[in-house]
Amino acid sequence: MTFRAPVRDLALALRTAGHPSLVGQAFPELDEDTVAAVLEAAGAFVESELAPLNRKGDQVGARFENGVVSAAPGFAAAYQAFVAGGWNSLSADPEHGGQGLTKAMELAVFEMVHASNMAFGLCPMLTQGAIEALDLHGTERQKRLVLPKLVSGEWTGTMNLTEPQAGSDLAAVTTRAEPDGEGGYRLHGQKIFITWGDHDAADNICHLVLARLPDAPPGVKGISLFLATKRLVEDDGSLGIANDLRAGSIEHKLGIHGSPTCVMLFEGAKAELVGEVNNGIAHMFVMMNAARLQVGVQGVAIAERAFQQALAFSQERRQGRAAWSADGSIYGHPDVRRTLLLMKAKIEAARAICLTTGVCADLARLAPSEAERTTARQRQELLTPIAKAWSTDVGVEVASQGVQVHGGMGFIEETGAAQHYRDARIAPIYEGTNGIQAIDLVGRKIPMEGGGVMDALCAEMHATVADLAATPGLEAVGARLDAGIAALERATDWLLQNKGPNALTAATPYLKLAGDVIGGWMLARQALATAAGSDDWSRSKSALARLYAGQVLAQAPGLADGVMDGAGDLESVTAHALGG
Structure with a gap:
């Protein structure tokens, strides 16, 4: 199927993440029209140059012959076009040949790159991390001779x-x-x-x-x-x-x-x-942390690609008696539509988490005061393991649901749905497995400032509840979000009082709880930002927030209970017992 870059959705995610204020403070020469133009141009490039190579890259792949590694067919030429277009140098320092744009914009562009061709996008993604590492820690010689070549993409x-x-x-x-x-x-x-x-x-x-x-x-x-x-x-x-x-x-x-x-x-x-x-x-952790956020973006990207294919298939496939489609397409079946809308809602929640983390990274460098930079850095550190792990879990889940929407056709390689599922599966493993991200969250990030960094985020989320309550059609979202925040606060307090195996056992369910609630908050903000719109796209943002609130946020209190169950029987159950 044809991939369409989600430019309008990306622009909304940047806007609600606070990107416009960042542009106004640190990038006065960069206005929203320029941001939109960059996203549009990037979308056009990936649609025409990278997306058509994705299937061939999966079928043929890279080659190793006589000790020589060759990229998949068309990839080398596409990489040269990528470099010539300046897409490798978006956020790098102009001192080294970069364009000096925001990290958040770079992430938005790279989401489109990964969605169009994830295997291709891994190459410039790793280069971005090398740029950051050498920029901070490289010698004068390395910055003079090597860094500009990495920035340019040569x-x-x-x-x-x-x-x-x-x-x-x-x-x-x-x-x-x-x-x-x-x-x-x-x-x-x-x-x-x-x-x-x-x-x-x-x-x-x-x-x-x-x-x-x-x-x-x-x-x-x-x-x-x-x-x-x-x-x-x-x-x-x-x-x-x-x-x-x-x-x-x-x-x-x-x-x-x-x-x-x-x-x-x-x-x-x-x-x-x-x-x-x-x-x-x-x-190396300079490079690792950059890669962790980029891998989170990969999760969003592969989910977007899988969703688009599943949506297109659902509109073409005729099967049974559909309640909501006169032509009999399976898009008219209530459960299929619920599945697709929940896929879309989770994609937009994950995208918002990743781009918000990117804005925090920019503010941590560029905010006008030391206090603001510290606050932004702490928020970035808190969100990074969630962005990496929660978003890549969403990528696998959405890609799996994409196969499910296809039914038996999804299990057949010819449709291409299986490729997205296979490609998505590496992302929860990359750059520190998601279990390691969860341990980092509960062991290092939640205790920051005695829990104050998460407390500040929860307070900001609570403030949104009042806005939702005052907006027709979003009152129920506010109620679900309020309950979800309370569940997250309850679980956070428990973790701050529990260490050792109890905390380690709770780490993964806690990260899921945090991602679910924070993602719901960000969807709610998008719904508020588009509430006055009368077009289908604007109205869909409120619908997605309501669905997410009912299907995901409603589960938050139960997740919090699971977090607080602790290690339980885990230590006493032997491998022999599990083996029967």
């Missing part, structure tokens, strides 16, 4: 963390970095699951690699961050000979076949230190 970036014995536990990393006697280092080791670790779409690939120096202390405190390029970079910026690193193979995956996921072998590769010795985890 070169791409990767993130090398995982090893066969070291997945989420980075303390187990064993890749070695040995001083070469000339001020540089030589890397020895193997990294796995490296997204776009090798390809033929750009002139050079810049690998950010976690490794240990010979005298490093054990654990995460002994890991440093290094830059190793596929081809060496001379002091004048020209490309030298090939470095001593290579792809050993590419993975055969459930989905995202167009993205080459490589086993990378570092065989004495020349490298430069990035940042401080033995502080690599902190430096």
